[in-house]
Each structure stands twice: as C-alpha cells, then as structure tokens.
Amino acid sequence: MRNTLKIAKWEIKRNIKNKSFLIGLFLTPVIFILFMVVPSLFSNDEEATPTNVMVNDQLNVYTELEALVDQSEFNWNLEPTDIRESDVENELNESEDTAYLFIDERALGEGVVPVYMSDEIDSFFINQVQLLATPIQAVQMEQLGVSTDELAMITKGITFTEPTSEESSSIESGGGMTTKELERMVPGAFAGLIMLSIVFTGMAIFQSASDEKKNKIAEIILSSVAPAELMQGKIIGYFALGIIQTFVSIALVLPVLSWRIDIPFMEYLFVPELAILVLIALLGYLLFAALFVGVGATMADISTAGNFQGLIMMLPFAPFIFIGPVFGDPSGLMAQIGTYIPFTTPGVLILRLSLLEEWPWVEIIIALAILAISAWLCMKLSGKIFKVGILMYGKNASPKEIIKWLRA
Amino acid sequence: METMLTVESLGKSFKETRVLRNISFEVKKGEIMAILGPNGAGKSTTIRNIMGIMYPDEGSITFHNYHDIPRNKIGYLPEERGLYKNVKVMDILLYLAELKDYPLKKAKERALDYLKKFDLEGKENVSVEELSKGMGQKVQFIASIIHEPEFLILDEPFSGLDPVSQDIFKEEIRKLAEKGTAILLSSHQMNLVEELADRLFMINKGQKVIYGTMDEVKTEYANFKCTIRGENEKSTLERLPEVQRVEQDGNTSILYLTNNVNPATWIKHLPEQLMINELNIDRITLHEIFIDIATGKRGMGKVGESNA
Numbered sequence: 001m002r003n004t005l006k007i008a009k010w011e012i013k014r015n016i017k018n019k020s021f022l023i024g025l026f027l028t029p030v031i032f033i034l035f036m037v038v039p040s041l042f043s044n045d046e047e048a049t050p051t052n053v054m055v056n057d058q059l060n061v062y063t064e065l066e067a068l069v070d071q072s073e074f075n076w077n078l079e080p081t082d083i084r085e086s087d088v089e090n091e092l093n094e095s096e097d098t099a100y101l102f103i104d105e106r107a108l109g110e111g112v113v114p115v116y117m118s119d120e121i122d123s124f125f126i127n128q129v130q131l132l133a134t135p136i137q138a139v140q141m142e143q144l145g146v147s148t149d150e151l152a153m154i155t156k157g158i159t160f161t162e163p164t165s166e167e168s169s170s171i172e173s174g175g176g177m178t179t180k181e182l183e184r185m186v187p188g189a190f191a192g193l194i195m196l197s198i199v200f201t202g203m204a205i206f207q208s209a210s211d212e213k214k215n216k217i218a219e220i221i222l223s224s225v226a227p228a229e230l231m232q233g234k235i236i237g238y239f240a241l242g243i244i245q246t247f248v249s250i251a252l253v254l255p256v257l258s259w260r261i262d263i264p265f266m267e268y269l270f271v272p273e274l275a276i277l278v279l280i281a282l283l284g285y286l287l288f289a290a291l292f293v294g295v296g297a298t299m300a301d302i303s304t305a306g307n308f309q310g311l312i313m314m315l316p317f318a319p320f321i322f323i324g325p326v327f328g329d330p331s332g333l334m335a336q337i338g339t340y341i342p343f344t345t346p347g348v349l350i351l352r353l354s355l356l357e358e359w360p361w362v363e364i365i366i367a368l369a370i371l372a373i374s375a376w377l378c379m380k381l382s383g384k385i386f387k388v389g390i391l392m393y394g395k396n397a398s399p400k401e402i403i404k405w406l407r408a
Numbered sequence: 409m410e411t412m413l414t415v416e417s418l419g420k421s422f423k424e425t426r427v428l429r430n431i432s433f434e435v436k437k438g439e440i441m442a443i444l445g446p447n448g449a450g451k452s453t454t455i456r457n458i459m460g461i462m463y464p465d466e467g468s469i470t471f472h473n474y475h476d477i478p479r480n481k482i483g484y485l486p487e488e489r490g491l492y493k494n495v496k497v498m499d500i501l502l503y504l505a506e507l508k509d510y511p512l513k514k515a516k517e518r519a520l521d522y523l524k525k526f527d528l529e530g531k532e533n534v535s536v537e538e539l540s541k542g543m544g545q546k547v548q549f550i551a552s553i554i555h556e557p558e559f560l561i562l563d564e565p566f567s568g569l570d571p572v573s574q575d576i577f578k579e580e581i582r583k584l585a586e587k588g589t590a591i592l593l594s595s596h597q598m599n600l601v602e603e604l605a606d607r608l609f610m611i612n613k614g615q616k617v618i619y620g621t622m623d624e625v626k627t628e629y630a631n632f633k634c635t636i637r638g639e640n641e642k643s644t645l646e647r648l649p650e651v652q653r654v655e656q657d658g659n660t661s662i663l664y665l666t667n668n669v670n671p672a673t674w675i676k677h678l679p680e681q682l683m684i685n686e687l688n689i690d691r692i693t694l695h696e697i698f699i700d701i702a703t704g705k706r707g708m709g710k711v712g713e714s715n716a
Contacts, residue, residue, distance in 0.1 A: 003507065006506055006507055007507075010503050010506075013499075014492065014494075014495055014499075017495070017499075018494060211492070211493075214490075215490040215491060215492055215493060216486075216488045216489055216490030217489070217490050217491055217492055219456075219461060219484075219486035219488060219489065220484065220485075220486060220489060220491075220504065220548070220551065220552075221504075221507070222459075222461050223459050223461070223479065223482065223484035223486070224479050224480070224504070224507035224508055225479070225507060391461065
C-alpha cells in the first residue's frame, strides 16, 4: 500500500507540473461557462426592452385586455391613451418598440383593429396581438345578443388534449421547475459532473499506461514495486487528479451559475441522497479506470490503437444510448436494462435518480452490487493484462494475445 | 566470499518454446559476474526472472539473508530502458530513490555527486527529453545505484555508449564491486567483459555453455591457435598432431590446437615441407569463443569435442 501511494503521489505531482494538464484543468470549466453564457448573449434579453402597447379604447375592454396580457406573460407595457389616430405617425417617429391599438366601432362592425407600430419592434408582436381578439369578440357577440353561457361556450373554443394523469400534472406548465425536482436534480448534476470529469481523467490513465510502455520505464519501476501496486497507484493518482479537476470546475462554474440562475444551489446540493450518487460515480470511475489502465498497457501508442481498443474507449459514452428512453420514462424497461449493464449503470442510474421522485431502492442495491462486482472483476483482469502488456515494448497486443494472458 | 544470490536449475518456456533450461549460478559479494551470450540466448529472461518481473516455471532463485526479493537492496538497469520524458532529471532520480525507501536528503546529495562525476553537472533541473541518448543512459545508471544497493544487476550497460563514457561506467562498476556490491552484468561486448568480470556464465539457446572464473575459462577454453600463411593442403594440416580442427580461407589456415599443447614443442615438430610465409601463435580470445558458440561451431559441453 505504501508503494501504491508513492506512485499515486508521483502521478499527481507529474501531472500538476505538466503544462498541458494545467491548461486543461482551467480550460474545461471555462469552456463549460462559455457554453452557458455565450448563447444567452445572442438571444434577446427580455427584460431590456419591453414593447409599449398604447390602447385607445372606446369599447371599455381595457380591463379584460390587461388581465389577458398579464396572464400571457408577454413582455408588454400596456397603457391606455387618448391619442387621435391622425397624430400617431408623429408619435411613432419619436419612439421605439411602441404600438398603438385603436379599438372602436370598426372592430365591432368590420372586425378590424388598426395597429400602428414603430419601425423597430419585436417581429412576433403582430402574432401576439391576435390574442386580444377574444375580449373584443365577446363584446361583438354581446351586441349580437348571445347569452353569457353561450358566449362562454363559444369563446372557449375547442382544443385537442391528452387526458393528464395526476403524476405528470405535478410538472408545472409554467416552464420552471418545482423545488422538489431541483432538490433531486442538483445532486444528480453534481454526481454527473464528478463522474464526467473522472471518466475524462480516467482516459488520461490510459495515456499514462501506454506512456510507461513507450518510454520503456516500466521495467525500472517494476524492479521496485509489484505490477499490481503500479496499477493501483495510477488508478488512485488519477482519481485524485479527477477530484481536483471537479473541484476546480465547481469553484469556477458555481459562481457563474448562481449569477445567471436564481437557485440556492448549496441548499439543494448537500442532501443525504448526494452520498449515494457520489458512491455510484465512484464505482463507475473504478470500473472505467481499471478498464483503461489495462487497455493502455496493451497499446504502444494511442495513434496505433486497433479497433478493439478503440471500441473499449467508447464504452464510457454508452449511457448516451439510454438518455432518450430514460427521459421518456425513468422507470421503463430501457431504463432498467441500462441500470443493470455495468458500463451504463453509473450514467443511467444517476440520470434516473435525478428524475424519479420515489427511489427504487431494490434496483439501486442490485445495480450497486453489479457495479461493485464488475469493478472488482475488471480490476483483477486488468491486473493480468497490465502485468504482461506493460513490458511488451513498442508492440500492440492483439485481442488473441490478451485473451491468452487472461487465461494465464 | 559470501554468496548473495543462488540461481538453481532455472527453466522457463514461452508457449511451446523452452527459452531457459537448467540454468544454475551464484553471485558473490564484491564480485562482478558476467552473463554472456548472443542475442536471444536468454540473458534478459534470466535477469527478469531474478528480478521477479517474470516467474520461472522450474527451479529456484534465492537471495541469501532475505526471504523474498529484496527490492530495496537491488539496483537494476534493464536492457530496454527509458525515463519519463517531461520531468526533470532530479525529480525522477528522487522518485526512483523514494520507491526504494531511500532517505530523500541523502539521495539528493548522491544524485548531485554522481551527476558531477558523470559530467552532467547543472543538468539536474533539465527536462529528460532534452538529454542526449548517452546522457539519458548515465541518468538511468545513476538511478540504479542511487540507493546504495547491495546487489546490482546491469543488463547491457554499455550498449550505445561512446568509449569515454564506457570507461567512466567501467571504473564506477569496479569501484562498486570493491565496496562490496555484488554485481551481475550481462553484455555481448567481450573486450569489456574480459577486463571487468571476475567470473562468467556463457549461455546459448537458453542453456549453460561455460561457467567459471575468468582465469579458469581462459586456461580451459582459450586454447592456442596457430595461424599460417602459405599454400597447404587442408588434409595435411589436419593430420598434424594436437590439431583439433582447421579453418582455411585462401592461403590462410587457422589451426586450433588441443588444450594441453606445449607451443614450443609443437612448433619444433612441424614438418619441413609445410609452406610457411608467416606464422603466429596466440590464444583464442573470449570474443572468438563467443562467436564460435553463437554461430554453432562449438557444441554445448566441452568446447571443441564435436569438431575434433
């Protein structure tokens, strides 16, 4: 164990002193922040320029209009006005983002409401303004002698709708998330982040193992430590590097997040569920790290990787196959299948637990057991491959050879 | 002298090929023991088995006074060697010393001393990738002895070195042996081995060919040979007394003589009709023994018997 820690320490030190690692360490969160911030810079900032909608109302529907606009969440400034239609042109020349509506007898008689708009105005405005037709229509029908009940029927119109169950009705239509959902999402996202950054660092393990081969230093190191110690040292070392990466990322991203979005992250983050999510991420890391260190030892150089090795490198991305089905139905068949395949367990399980209100404890326990056993198994097998592979300088091992080593 | 390491009836196979068969030898405190043999003879495999990097199929390896392989007391310079590229010379030396549990402060002092001795003064903060091949090899050598090992294994230490560096290495290896380090050295540069080694073990195709002290080997195997320039029938030469075998190349004939020949008496009895433009008698060098073995001119076991 002492030797393992010495090697872990060395791997950390070596990477921390390495420029490309340092650049990556800070660049990853910066890119993340850029992805978050840049698109919103280009999109229209709603609060900045509300559209002024001046209404010359002669039918006494202003109150209804106001209520309607409030409900629809349009970014409008609705105000009554007495301006005459002939003066509008002059007014518009001097103002921006302004529209004048003249609701008078013409609306009732001809069904037309004249709208005067300034040159620069939201392109959706003319669509949005159609909403105001309803109260005017109501006045129109009232004048035609339709009773209030009939009126309600007609104005309600006909909509095609799917009968909603109680569960999904808890998802609020307003577009925001409920507190409960956030409580689940935040730890999930955090565990996902840990998982992602250690999986990426895990890929560096693979590089490190193949470097050991390329630089031909393996035999010198192995004269001091056992192969298993070297392998474990690397796994622990890169795990620590992954954690460093995670914390640097969080330290940089969190302030930006809380600046952009108004959510008390910290409160939601440190809930008991986080422990289990982090455990899943950890086991996932061990599985992939063991896999990569073994595969790395079979390759002389990344550029000469065969199809076999390339395929294994893609395994951490396997959970992406399940993202669609899991979002569709977090307790569905596909979600369960994904939960029980070791290589997709961490990703799928973290995603599911972030979505599900009631945690399926039995499934979680089975999945954790599967994950733990396969991580252990992978560690054993990789140890065998590593021991032989790391000394095969300048050569890639074929799948046939690898199978032979596994049998030995 | 105290025996440090005993290798007994070592055997090893890769797939169906036997690469080592019945290899037995000892290494003693303060001696330089050389393993010789052509490429692919099994030298590095033997050494890797001793180091515990491979495991023998048969036989035993015993480090006296220790139960297991005393990794911290062994210095090892493998044949296939290198260093991490993007780290500083001092960092890697200290790391390797740390792996051997050697105190860091002392390691640092020794590292600086040796860098100076090997003409690498001021290079301690240079990145390994900036070193030349020879410099890198010196750093690897320092790494293998920085922790004052009791037992030093050098696999082809001289390959790729210029003569000046070879001499520095030779001198250092000798000094270490004088201080009591047991040294096991593999090489195929015979002249260097002849100068350095106290004892040697020659191996071919995974089997022992010769084992003994340098002097024993020389008296036993380095027989006299007589080179004659002149036109002579091969059969005439072969009929001469004490001649084991004859090699002929144009007008030059080399007569390999038996072990207990007395050169003076032998010359006296040479027949008068022999054409001699030039004649010299000297001992077969280790180099020649080596080449004979490598090219299969001499069988295993007793040298020359099969060709007599």
